[in-house]
Amino acid sequence: MCNSIRLAELTIKKKYILLNKKEDKDKKQPTEIDGSLLEGGGQIIRNAVAYSTILKIPIRIKNIRGKRKPPGLRKQHVVGVLAAGQLCDAEIEGAFVGSEVLTYTPKDAVIKSDEIIHIEIGSAGACSLVVQTILPILLFAKTTTTNKEVKVSISGGTNVSFSPPVDYLQHVLFPCLQHNLRISAAITIEKRSFGNSKDGKILLVVKSLDGIGISGINLIKQRCPINSQICYVYGCGTPEIAEKVRNFFTKIFFEVDETSMKVQNNLKSGALGVLLIGRDVDEQVVAVGSGLSTWNTKKFKESKVVEKMMSEACSAYSEMASNEEIIVDQHLQDQLVIFMALGSNTSTYKTGNLTLHTITAIEMAKTFTEVEVIY
DSSP states (O other), rough: OOOOOOOEEEOOOOOOBBBSSSHHHHHEEEEEEEESSSSSSSSHHHHHHHHHHHTTTOOOEEETTTTTOSSOOOHHHHHHHHHHHHHHOEEEEOTTTOOOEEEEOOOOOEEEESOOEEOOOOOBBBHHHHHHHHHHHHHHHHHOSSEEEEEEEEEESOOOOOOOOOHHHHIHHHHHHHHHHHOOOOEEEEOOOOOOOOOEEEEEEEETTTTTTOOOOOOOOOOOOOEEEEHHHHHHHHHHHHHHHHHHHHHOOOOOEEEEEEEOOOOOOOEOOOOOOEEEETOOOOOEEEEEEETTTSSOOOOHHHHHHHHHHHHHHHHHHTOOOOOOOOOHHHHHHHHHHHSSSOOEESSSSSOOHHHHHHHHHHHHHEEEEEE
C-alpha cells in the first residue's frame, strides 16, 4: 500500500548571507557542524563544504556520517572535499577514509586555466555526488577562462545504487537550473560503470556566474499536461531482457531510448537502469521516475529483479504524473535547496512529502545563511 501524499510548499525567503556580516566575516573559530544531524550521511559534507567555500566560512564537521555503517568519510567524500579544496586552496585536516572529524578553511575560489580539471575517485563512488559538491563552487568561483567555462573530468561510478544516476543530473537537474536560474551546466557521459566498477567517466562543463549571482526559483504554478514520455535505458542485459523492457514501456506509451544499453548473451551478472521523464509542450520536465537493478545469476533471476525495478520506477512516475500540483520530484527537492539559499530573491516550489534529505538540506541552509524557511 502506498503512503498518502501530503503536498508541501517550500519557501526560502530573501535574506542576508553570513559572509556580509562583519562579526562573522572576522570570526576565526570554524562553524561547528554535527555530521550525524537528521539524514546523517554524505549530504551534510557536500553541502557544508560547498557553502564554506562559496562564503569563505571555515568549518569543522564532527560525527561524520554518524548514521551510516561504517561511519566516517568514504573514498568519494574524501575526493569531493579535496577537489573543492583544490579550487580554493583550502587548509584541510582529517580528509582521509574513515575520518569522523574534518576541518576545512577555504580561501578565494579562483580558476585561471583553461585546462581540464581531473578528479579520480579511485573507487565505484558516485560521480554525481562529487558534482553535487563542486557545482555550486564552480558557479560562484572567480574565473578568467575562455567564455568563463570550467571543464572537469570525473572518473568513478556513473550509475550507482543509492545515488542519483548522472542521467538524472543530465536530464532533470541541469535543465531545471537552466530554465529557472539561467545556470549553464552540462554533462557528457564518456563511459558508464555499474556496481563495483570504477571505470566510469564523465565530463562536466560549467559556466561561471562571473559575479552576477542567481535570483530565485518560482515553481508553484500548476504544471502543464504531459505532452511526451521517454524512457532512457542504460546498462547491460540479455536480448530477452532488452525486449521485455522495450515492450513494457512501449505498451504504456513511452518512447524508449536504448542507445546506452548493451545487449549481451549469457550474462552472469549485470546492471540495468531506467529514467522515465514526462515533458510538457515546452519540453520542461513535469514527471520523473527512475530505478536501477543489479544482479548475479547465482542469487537472482535477472527477469525478476528487472521487473521489480521497472515497477518501482513506474510507481514513482505515476505518483507525480497523476498530481499536477507536484512540480518538483522527491529527488530534486533537496538538490535545489542550496541554489535557493544562495539566490538573491525569495524561492518557492511545490512538491510532495518532504524527504529527510530535503529537511537536512534546509538545516544546512539555515546554518550558513540567514534564511526564513516555510513549509
